[in-house]
Amino acid sequence: MGSPVYRRVRSLLACNLAFRTAGNNNGIKSWLKPAFISKQRLSLPSQSTILARSYCQHTAQKGLIFRQMFEPISSTYTYLLADCETREAVLIDPVLEEVERDAKLVKELGLRLMYAANTHCHADHITGTGLLKKVVPGCRSIISKDSGAKADITIQEGDCIKFGRFHLEARATPGHTDGCMTFVLNDHSLAFTGDTLLIRGCGRTDFQQGSATTLYKSVHEKIFTLPEWCIVYPAHDYKGMTMSTVDEERRLNPRLTKSMEEFVIIMSNLNLPKPTQIDTAVPANLVCGIQGD
Ligand SMILES: N[C@@H](CCC(=O)N[C@@H](CSS)C(=O)NCC(=O)O)C(=O)O
Numbered sequence: 356m357g358s359p360v361y362r363r364v365r366s367l368l369a370c371n372l373a374f375r376t377a378g379n380n381n382g383i384k385s386w387l388k389p390a391f392i393s394k395q396r397l398s399l400p401s402q403s404t405i406l407a408r409s410y411c412q413h414t415a416q417k418g419l420i421f422r423q424m425f426e427p428i429s430s431t432y433t434y435l436l437a438d439c440e441t442r443e444a445v446l447i448d449p450v451l452e453e454v455e456r457d458a459k460l461v462k463e464l465g466l467r468l469m470y471a472a473n474t475h476c477h478a479d480h481i482t483g484t485g486l487l488k489k490v491v492p493g494c495r496s497i498i499s500k501d502s503g504a505k506a507d508i509t510i511q512e513g514d515c516i517k518f519g520r521f522h523l524e525a526r527a528t529p530g531h532t533d534g535c536m537t538f539v540l541n542d543h544s545l546a547f548t549g550d551t552l553l554i555r556g557c558g559r560t561d562f563q564q565g566s567a568t569t570l571y572k573s574v575h576e577k578i579f580t581l582p583e584w585c586i587v588y589p590a591h592d593y594k595g596m597t598m599s600t601v602d603e604e605r606r607l608n609p610r611l612t613k614s615m616e617e618f619v620i621i622m623s624n625l626n627l628p629k630p631t632q633i634d635t636a637v638p639a640n641l642v643c644g645i646q647g648d
């Protein structure tokens with residue numbers, strides 16, 4: 356139906372999995388379509404541009420402040436979430452070397468940083484949580500009880516990290532490490548998967564109590580059961596990608612679309628070198644990172 360341009364628009368929307376179902380449920384399609392169609396004859400934005408733009412609008416409409424930040428040495432993503440009304444905020448997976456950047460942004464945006472939470476005891480970088488507590492008074496560190504690491508608050512499956520009108524639900528997703536958690540936004544639109552699920556990949560399982568069968572079950576039971584339009588944000592990406600969706604990873608993840616038996620063989624043949632900072636990072640992260648003087 357319609358012009359070639361309209362058909363292109365339709366096919367872009369059709370293959371954009373985040374929109375396919377979300378649109379019917381929460382109005383994404385209704386606010387996406389008018390702006391998009393009106394520009395169609397000038398130039399067609401790429402699918403990822405549409406998703407990024409639309410997602411910003413989506414979060415803004417919900418009253419959620421959301422930032423993804425990158426630390427290039429360990430290729431780590433740190434996430435800032437805040438309620439734009441109450442200004443309460445949470446940081447996920449801050450990195451020591453970027454504490455100044457994160458604290459500056461929190462200040463610039465007029466936010467009250469309540470928590471700095473780690474998805475797990477990282478092996479490749481020192482967490483910024485310890486130092487953040489020093490430079491942002493009132494901020495409390497969070498990690499899972501099963502990680503064996505120290506923090507102000509230790510959490511378990513089902514616990515919630517509340518910031519303003521929002522909360523992150525903690526889902527235990529062990530496998531990369533014993534204490535890995537995935538943090539899911541209360542409306543299930545976003546999931547912060549740490550190293551459990553990476554974009555088209557997953558965390559390695561060859562150290563820190565790693566187990567391929569446990570990771571496989573965690574992903575299938577706790578992440579792939581989220582709505583297909585849920586956007587997944589990992590702790591790392593090594594190929595320049597920023598986000599994915601549950602649907603994309605269910606269909607396209609080259610490791611996790613396999614049977615558990617095939618997955619175990621893949622994971623035992625990764626032959627990855629040890630993270631360069633592992634010997635300093637793990638002991639520091641077991642005590643919530645560098646605490647400052
Ligand atoms: N080269 C990096 C470490 C890369 C690495 O091992 N990444 C981990 C996540 S950090 S614990 C991983 O699970 N990778 C899975 C994969 O398939 O790449 C460094 O030296 O820091």
Ligand SMILES: [Fe+2]
Pocket residue numbers: 475476477478479531550558
């Ligand atoms: Fe890790």
